[in-house]
Each structure stands twice: as C-alpha cells, then as structure tokens.
Amino acid sequence: MSIPTLIDAPDTFEVVRDKIAAILALETTSQQALALAASKNPDLWKFLVYTERSNPWELLTSDTDLLSGEIRYPIINVAYDLGNFDYSVSNTSSQQVEIANYNIDIYGSAVQADVVAGGHIPADLAAVQLVHRTARLARAILMSSLYTYLELRGTVWYRRVQSKISFLPIDAEATVQNVKALRIILEVKFTELAPQAATEELQSIFTTISRSEDGAILAVLDSDVT
Amino acid sequence: MSLRALAEADLATVLEDEIGFGWDITVTDPDGNTGDLVGMSGDIGILIDQETGVAVAGRQAHVSLRISTLASKGLGVPVAIADPLLKPWRFTFKTISGTSCTFAVRDAMPDQTVGIVTCTLEHYASA
Numbered sequence: 001m002s003i004p005t006l007i008d009a010p011d012t013f014e015v016v017r018d019k020i021a022a023i024l025a026l027e028t029t030s031q032q033a034l035a036l037a038a039s040k041n042p043d044l045w046k047f048l049v050y051t052e053r054s055n056p057w058e059l060l061t062s063d064t065d066l067l068s069g070e071i072r073y074p075i076i077n078v079a080y081d082l083g084n085f086d087y088s089v090s091n092t093s094s095q096q097v098e099i100a101n102y103n104i105d106i107y108g109s110a111v112q113a114d115v116v117a118g119g120h121i122p123a124d125l126a127a128v129q130l131v132h133r134t135a136r137l138a139r140a141i142l143m144s145s146l147y148t149y150l151e152l153r154g155t156v157w158y159r160r161v162q163s164k165i166s167f168l169p170i171d172a173e174a175t176v177q178n179v180k181a182l183r184i185i186l187e188v189k190f191t192e193l194a195p196q197a198a199t200e201e202l203q204s205i206f207t208t209i210s211r212s213e214d215g216a217i218l219a220v221l222d223s224d225v226t
Numbered sequence: 227m228s229l230r231a232l233a234e235a236d237l238a239t240v241l242e243d244e245i246g247f248g249w250d251i252t253v254t255d256p257d258g259n260t261g262d263l264v265g266m267s268g269d270i271g272i273l274i275d276q277e278t279g280v281a282v283a284g285r286q287a288h289v290s291l292r293i294s295t296l297a298s299k300g301l302g303v304p305v306a307i308a309d310p311l312l313k314p315w316r317f318t319f320k321t322i323s324g325t326s327c328t329f330a331v332r333d334a335m336p337d338q339t340v341g342i343v344t345c346t347l348e349h350y351a352s353a
C-alpha cells in the first residue's frame with residue numbers, strides 16, 4: 001500500500017520563503033512610487049530580490065556595469081536556513097508545526113567616487129550605508145503589521161526578526177568594488193501538512209443538541225446500531 | 227654599484243620596459259598632480275577563497291611602479307587615503323581591449339629595499 005495521491009504542491013516552508021520574497025519585491029516597487037510622489041529619488045528605495053541564490057553577490061562584482069556607469073542596486077537574497085518542529089503543538093498524523101529560520105541576506109556595493117567640491121566618497125563607508133539602508137527597509141517591511149502573518153493567516157502562526165548580523169562576502173575585501181553584507185534572520189512558525197490515508201466510514205452517529213424550555217441541554221442520538 | 231642599487235636600476239627593464247610587460251599608467255596624486263609612467267598593472271577576474279581554496283569570481287586590480295620614477299615626475303609614494311575630504315591617489319590605464327579605467331588606491335605596499343610600490347586598487351567613479 002502506498003500514498004495514492006501525487007505529492008505535487010510545495011511545502012509550507014517553500015511557500016513562506018517565496019512569500020517573503022514576493023512581499024519584499026512588491027514593497028520595493030510600492031516604496032519607489034511613494035518616493036516619486038514625494039519628489040524624492042526612487043532609486044534610494046530600490047533593491048533586487050532573489051531566492052536561494054548561492055552566490056547572489058556575484059552580480060555585484062560583474063565589471064560590465066562599472067564600464068557603462070549603470071547604477072548597482074542592492075540585492076536581497078531570501079533563503080531557507082533551518083527548521084525545528086514543535087511537537088508540543090503537532091501531531092504525528094496530519095499536521096506538524098515548524099519553526100523555521102530564513103536568511104534575509106542584504107548585499108550592497110559601492111566604489112570610491114569623486115566629489116566635485118573636493119574630496120571623495122570612501123567606498124567602504126558608502127557600501128555599508130547602502131546595506132544598512134536596505135536592511136532598514138527589509139526589516140520595516142517584514143515587521144509591518146500588514147504582514148503579521150505574511151498574508152498566510154491560518155498557516156503562519158507568527159514571524160519575527162530573530163537577529164541581525166553583519167558579514168563580509170567571501171574575499172570581498174580584495175575586489176575593486178567594496179561589497180558589504182548584512183543578514184536578517186527571520187523566524188517564522190507555520191503548519192506543515194502531509195498526505196492523509198483514505199478513511200473508511202465505520203458507523204454514522206448523528207446527535208442533535210437542543211435546549212428544553214426549562215433550560216436543560218438535550219442530546220438526541222440518532223444511530224443505526226448493528 | 228651595489229647589488230641592491232643594481233636591482234633598483236634593473237626596474238627599468240623589469241617594470242618599465244614597454245616591449246615586455248610594461249604598461250602605460252597615468253598617476254594622479256591627491257593634489258591633482260599627474261604623471262605618465264610605465265609600470266606593471268593587473269586586472270583579473272578571479273579570486274581564491276582563502277577558507278576553501280576554491281576559485282571564485284571577483285575583480286582585482288593592482289599596479290606596481292618604480293618609486294624613483296614617481297619622484298622624478300614630482301610625485302610622492304602613493305598611500306591609501308582614508309580622509310573623505312581629500313582626493314585619493316588615482317591610476318588610469320587601459321584594459322587589454324583598450325577600455326580606459328580609473329582606479330584609486332585601496333592599499334599601498336611600498337618596498338623601500340628595492341624601490342617598488344605595489345598598490346591594490348578600487349574602482350574610482352568620476353563625479
């Protein structure tokens with residue numbers, strides 16, 4: 001005997017990851033529109049969103065942009081990291097509750113830039129400022145009350161920022177661009193389901209619950225007893 | 227002439243020979259003084275991950291210049307400039323395909339034994 005149905009739908013942990021990315025992608029577009037309406041530079045609210053890219057920051061080290069002068073927007077990569085199951089609120093048959101960590105990795109790069117009035121903009125400082133600004137946006141978006149359940153109410157129990165850690169991408173210090181990064185670890189608790197065995201009806205039992213005129217609760221059983 | 231002085235003199239062949247690997251480099255100091263030199267330059271697209279030893283993508287650029295030639299052009303020894311109120315040391319040279327690129331000093335490593343200064347570079351964007 002085997003599972004009769006094809007397991008074709010994504011698990012909740014995949015849905016949550018994609019939802020986090022979708023929320024960030026939606027909000028960067030929305031924030032840019034709001035910035036334009038406020039007569040501010042929308043590029044300051046723009047970032048690119050990826051999921052499960054093992055080396056997303058490589059996009060920042062491509063040198064073609066430097067030659068053409070194209071703006072490099074910061075990158076956010078959403079990746080599932082780990083999940084622990086809470087069996088105090090799970091069962092072994094139909095649904096398990098997982099507490100998962102998602103890495104919201106923010107990458108930004110900058111180059112030294114000339115200042116006409118004098119001096120220059122240091123690349124390391126500019127890169128960190130870019131990363132911190134993007135991290136600010138990401139945290140504010142994901143912790144907004146609009147996304148308390150990541151638009152998955154009934155599946156997601158909660159989401160919360162567990163920690164924030166700055167880190168350097170591998171060997172980023174030695175490159176002509178200054179690449180800096182920061183990780184927001186988002187903890188999400190959600191329900192995972194599993195294929196269920198087909199049930200066999202053993203016996204139907206119908207019970208009608210009513211209240212009598214004197215307030216007593218009456219239960220009338222309607223059952224075929226064989 | 228001592229061997230050490232001979233080594234420094236040999237830099238004319240090692241670093242500044244355009245028939246060899248010498249390359250035209252324009253140097254600009256923080257005060258805006260410029261000089262055209264011939265030196266060694268590199269612009270590669272590969273890094274070695276120090277933890278795993280695996281090659282990864284990443285652009286690294288560097289120059290190596292003769293200190294005495296810099297002095298003869300009225301320029302000092304390049305250093306990394308942290309003060310944002312100052313301009314950094316800048317180097318402009320072409321890629322092998324002829325595209326001109328401008329870089330600024332990230333780290334400078336002068337060797338006063340033989341008279342070479344090697345600088346790792348960062349890309350420098352004009353205003």
